[in-house]
Amino acid sequence: MPAAKRLKEQLGFSALAVLTCLAIVPVLAIVGMLAWKGWPALTWEFLTQPPRKFLTQGGIFPAIVGTLGLTTGTILIALPLGIGTAIYLVEYAGKNIFTRVIRLAIINLAGVPSVVYGLFGLGLFVLTLKLGRSLAAGALTLGFLTLPIIISTAEEALLAVPDDYRHASLALGATKWQTIRRIVLPAALPSMITGAILGISRAAGETAPIMFTAAAIYIPSLPSSVRDQVMALPYHLYAVATEVPNVPDHMAFGAALVLLAIVSGMNLIAVAIRTRMRLKRMR
Amino acid sequence: MENKMETRKLSVYYKNFQALYSVDLPIQKNAVTALIGPSGCGKSTFLRALNRMNEVIEGTRVEGEVLLDGKNIYDPRVDPVALRKKVGMVFQKPNPFPMSIFDNVAYGPRIHGIKKKTDLEQIVHKSLAAAALWDEVKDRLYKSALGLSGGQQQRLVIARVLAVEPEVILMDEPASALDPISTAKLEDLIHQLKQNYTIVIVTHNMQQAARVSDYTGFFLNGELIEYNTTTAIFTAPREKRTEDYITGRFG
Ligand SMILES: Nc1ncnc2c1ncn2[C@@H]1O[C@H](COP(=O)(O)OP(=O)(O)OP(=O)(O)O)[C@@H](O)[C@H]1O
Numbered sequence A: 001m002p003a004a005k006r007l008k009e010q011l012g013f014s015a016l017a018v019l020t021c022l023a024i025v026p027v028l029a030i031v032g033m034l035a036w037k038g039w040p041a042l043t044w045e046f047l048t049q050p051p052r053k054f055l056t057q058g059g060i061f062p063a064i065v066g067t068l069g070l071t072t073g074t075i076l077i078a079l080p081l082g083i084g085t086a087i088y089l090v091e092y093a094g095k096n097i098f099t100r101v102i103r104l105a106i107i108n109l110a111g112v113p114s115v116v117y118g119l120f121g122l123g124l125f126v127l128t129l130k131l132g133r134s135l136a137a138g139a140l141t142l143g144f145l146t147l148p149i150i151i152s153t154a155e156e157a158l159l160a161v162p163d164d165y166r167h168a169s170l171a172l173g174a175t176k177w178q179t180i181r182r183i184v185l186p187a188a189l190p191s192m193i194t195g196a197i198l199g200i201s202r203a204a205g206e207t208a209p210i211m212f213t214a215a216a217i218y219i220p221s222l223p224s225s226v227r228d229q230v231m232a233l234p235y236h237l238y239a240v241a242t243e244v245p246n247v248p249d250h251m252a253f254g255a256a257l258v259l260l261a262i263v264s265g266m267n268l269i270a271v272a273i274r275t276r277m278r279l280k281r282m283r
Numbered sequence B: 001m002e003n004k005m006e007t008r009k010l011s012v013y014y015k016n017f018q019a020l021y022s023v024d025l026p027i028q029k030n031a032v033t034a035l036i037g038p039s040g041c042g043k044s045t046f047l048r049a050l051n052r053m054n055e056v057i058e059g060t061r062v063e064g065e066v067l068l069d070g071k072n073i074y075d076p077r078v079d080p081v082a083l084r085k086k087v088g089m090v091f092q093k094p095n096p097f098p099m100s101i102f103d104n105v106a107y108g109p110r111i112h113g114i115k116k117k118t119d120l121e122q123i124v125h126k127s128l129a130a131a132a133l134w135d136e137v138k139d140r141l142y143k144s145a146l147g148l149s150g151g152q153q154q155r156l157v158i159a160r161v162l163a164v165e166p167e168v169i170l171m172d173e174p175a176s177a178l179d180p181i182s183t184a185k186l187e188d189l190i191h192q193l194k195q196n197y198t199i200v201i202v203t204h205n206m207q208q209a210a211r212v213s214d215y216t217g218f219f220l221n222g223e224l225i226e227y228n229t230t231t232a233i234f235t236a237p238r239e240k241r242t243e244d245y246i247t248g249r250f251g
């Protein structure tokens, strides 16, 4: 390679390396600060006790439970609905104006700000369907928030399954549904699940959608049914940062660290599931 | 000899494009029928029309009749799923499922309701042996089929079809991706299979058509130009165009 060309190439690589660092540094800084400031708060009591004295003492156990509950609800609602919709759109619906409009609508829905989902949830689930502010209303709202992402990633996963597999199965006398169930879905599942978990972990950290539909600032007791209001980590953070005076710094950072851990944990699970399924199919 | 299948005035369209023009072709029972012709002349289209696999392609339309044991398979009362169990297909490109060798072969029997492990094992063994693959894979049945060579994959998909026990096997250029040794094995296999099955094979290889088939049909631009016994086609073709094609003067 001529010297000039090599120099150009090295400059290019260096520039990319610098850009990568620029992208990573803020992330590391945020995580570092959270860990640094929140670590002292992470005691057994903090993780397993309800708050006391209006959030200024005690723990965040109800908020952890609330967030896990909301997340579970979101999964139960969004996963079957999203994957089902994607299967219908990719495998059954023809390519016509109707499905094109649906696709466009889904893509647009993914761009709607989360606070709009919050208001939608308030209007539909809390007031019209009379669910009240509750775990159920919150999970439904978060479910609908996540749905577009789940549908899109599931659609992509299905489209990535080669038609050769479908044809081979049909030519063996399988029905369309058998083909989908036994061939297409297993092949698409790792990507589907990864996409879904990433979407849901995003939802787990949202404040606006649950603000009007599910979350309360201070409920020391655990929810006893899906009709109960709950505490939730993102809303808790919002509250201790803006509404509740005199909350010690380390408690706020501790809660943020826990939320981050839950979200990262879910993302790690997504990666693990994907890797495992890939390996299993390749062996 | 009796006809296992027969097409009558079969025309196939892709949207507005007519790919086959009124083809009449008999398919003899327990014999190998070869389809030859230049690329794009409609051989794959014809093959897919024989087990209604063209229906999975959007915008296809069929006119005329295809008889299987004297009954029109395009009759609205015929279930394409049941039909495809009887008329199996090996695709141009080997397409094993991304699962184990065993599961690939057991796929057909399983969807048709066979559950017992010992039954499945027996079918898998028999089918792999019939496809001349058993010895090569018997120690790795539970490994992924994607780890097999191209030639082994092609025999695996044949075993997968055999496991369903079809009556007719359609093969679309099954040897196009194979080396000479695998090709020879495949041709031996076709020879053995015709004792029990009716076989239709598409091939671009004239020697192969001459070696494996009993009857040959020559297609050109969507028309069946000539059909006869393979010996007659290759020694005394009636049509000038057939002669030109098999002697390599065009196509
Ligand atoms: N899915 C499709 N949509 C539209 N046209 C098609 C489709 N499949 C095939 N055709 C057209 O139909 C004609 C016949 O195609 P076909 O695949 O049957 O040819 P072939 O004889 O099998 O060719 P080859 O030897 O290259 O495999 C071609 O002109 C082709 O372009």
Ligand SMILES: [Mg+2]
Pocket (backbone or CB within 6 Å): B043, B044, B045, B092, B172
């Ligand atoms: Mg072809």
